[in-house]
């Protein structure tokens with residue numbers, strides 16, 4: 436497709452699209468479910484504002500040569516989280532051929548003319564969405580932390596940090612369609628699946644011209660180690676500058692291992708090399724959405740909160756009664772973390788010992 440093939444301005448359909456992610460190992464990535472749920476919310480808001488039914492479509496780009504027969508998730512699973520329809524586009528070298536992925540997205544979007552396309556700001560989403568946006572002649576707001584529908588205009592409100600994270604900017608795209616945005620993984624919570632809700636699965640025909648010459652998959656090696664990232668954890672225990680020394684993370688890790696939790700951190704302690712960057716939570720680290728987030732010795736600046744505010748329950752330990760983190764906490768423990776965490780560990784062990 437060339438830029439001159441772009442859709443002319445005109446009517447767009449009552450559709451909200453999600454660019455989903457199908458992992459080569461045969462699993463649909465959880466970001467597909469996260470964004471299908473968000474798209475459902477946007478679509479329901481549009482339906483109720485306009486009185487016209489809007490539909491959620493999830494697009495999956497699937498390797499037709501996938502040899503793994505033990506698929507743990509199937510395209511229709513996106514329905515459990517809010518998709519009405521799944522377009523399962525199958526071809527060789529997907530999803531590795533990112534240029535082809537972008538051309539397929541643009542081609543199908545040109546046919547169906549959705550009003551909105553959202554994707555996760557993963558390596559996949561970050562490479563496919565800008566290319567597709569350029570092909571469709573529209574803009575893209577990257578790394579959003581909030582997406583909603585503006586009453587009255589029914590435009591997509593795309594909120595993201597700006598000016599070095601010091602302000603939150605809300606961006607609208609009134610003159611171009613589709614409105615396209617990415618959100619970092621974990622920005623929105625994933626609801627419980629609703630097995631009653633099913634999605635129609637369609638396998639669209641793809642013209643040959645969409646594929647890149649010279650791209651082929653040589654082999655795929657699946658990780659065999661426990662590769663759980665912070666984003667896969669139900670519980671996270673994070674430490675901040677209040678630990679005062681690198682060894683403080685031994686205490687954080689002791690509590691974390693008791694709770695089968697991941698270890699998180701604020702930025703300054705990563706910068707001081709007390710712990711590695713993959714543990715950093717926040718605006719310039721990971722965005723996480725665990726069921727429980729425990730913050731110890733973290734003050735709760737806007738940049739840290741941007742990374743954990745969607746956690747189910749936030750428990751914080753800080754010796755400053757005025758600490759900002761307490762404003763977003765479900766349980767606020769005011770005191771010295773070096774006294775509180777050992778007591779917590781003791782209590783948990785004692786309780787488990789009694790069972």
Ligand SMILES: Cc1cc2nc3c(=O)[nH]c(=O)nc-3n(C[C@H](O)[C@H](O)[C@H](O)COP(=O)(O)OP(=O)(O)OC[C@H]3O[C@@H](n4cnc5c(N)ncnc54)[C@H](O)[C@@H]3O)c2cc1C
Pocket residue numbers: 599600601674675676677678700701702703704715716717718719720721731732733734735736738739742752753754755758770771772773
């Ligand atoms: C563009 C940009 C991006 C950023 N990205 C991130 C990011 O991704 N993640 C992030 O975390 N920050 C980020 N920051 C930095 C952020 O602004 C803060 O500097 C940082 O979050 C503060 O970390 P902290 O809470 O560990 O430290 P502090 O703000 O110094 O807070 C330490 C807290 O520990 C408490 N404390 C001290 N001793 C104890 C004790 N013994 N027991 C209990 N409590 C104690 C204190 O009361 C205090 O509240 C970013 C900043 C910018 C400008």
